[in-house]
Amino acid sequence: MAAADFLILPDRQLCTLDDLWKEVQEMGDMRGRILERALRLARVGSESPRESKLRLLLVRSGLPEPELNADLFDRRGTFLARLDMSYPQWKVAVEYDGRQHASDPRQFEKDADRWEGIRREGWRLVRILNHHMQGPTPEAPQLVGEALWEAGWRPRTLARL
Numbered sequence: 400m401a402a403a404d405f406l407i408l409p410d411r412q413l414c415t416l417d418d419l420w421k422e423v424q425e426m427g428d429m430r431g432r433i434l435e436r437a438l439r440l441a442r443v444g445s446e447s448p449r450e451s452k453l454r455l456l457l458v459r460s461g462l463p464e465p466e467l468n469a470d471l472f473d474r475r476g477t478f479l480a481r482l483d484m485s486y487p488q489w490k491v492a493v494e495y496d497g498r499q500h501a502s503d504p505r506q507f508e509k510d511a512d513r514w515e516g517i518r519r520e521g522w523r524l525v526r527i528l529n530h531h532m533q534g535p536t537p538e539a540p541q542l543v544g545e546a547l548w549e550a551g552w553r554p555r556t557l558a559r560l
Contacts, residue, residue: 403441404451416441444468450483453495453527453539457484460540461554462547465493471517479516489550490522493543497529523550 407416419441423434444467445451458464465484471492473479484493496510517524523546531539544554 404443404445405448407441407443408446409443410446416443442467446483447495447497449497449529449532450495453493453532454484456532456537456539457493457543460544462540462544463552471520471522473516473520479520480513482517486547486550486552489547489552490520491525491543491546491550491552492517492522493525493527495527 403416403419405413407414407419426434440455442451442454442464445454446468450467454465454467463486465486466482467484469482469485469487471479471482471485480492482492483495485491486493494514514524514526525543525546527539527542531537531542
């Protein structure tokens with residue numbers, strides 16, 4: 400699924416989701432059926448394998464499908480951020496921060512300014528780190544679910560939260 404997300408990212412324009420579907424359907428064997436399952440999970444817009452994994456964790460836990468890599472502008476129309484994932488209806492932004500975000504001082508300063516701008520516009524910001532996505536019960540869905548709940552989202556069933 401992450402490989403498909405990579406291939407169909409518009410910035411790379413390596414192929415489209417339709418192109419992948421055609422190739423998989425032509426295979427027709429067991430490999431084709433396995434790839435079909437992965438393609439059903441692929442989404443245009445995921446920019447890294449970790450973002451793909453995070454999106455899948457969120458959706459499989461019962462949270463709504465997030466928008467991927469949407470641009471956020473302030474009230475004056477000035478670009479603020481490209482959000483890894485977002486729920487505009489509830490003004491919840493989800494950012495996956497890899498190790499480079501903490502190890503590069505310039506990147507950290509840039510990120511901190513971006514986080515502040517997002518919050519100034521009234522958005523809740525959930526920062527997800529690698530450890531939030533690990534283990535038998537990853538913490539990431541709980542963190543995002545809590546932010547969505549605080550913003551007014553309600554699941555169809557409460558059993559998953």
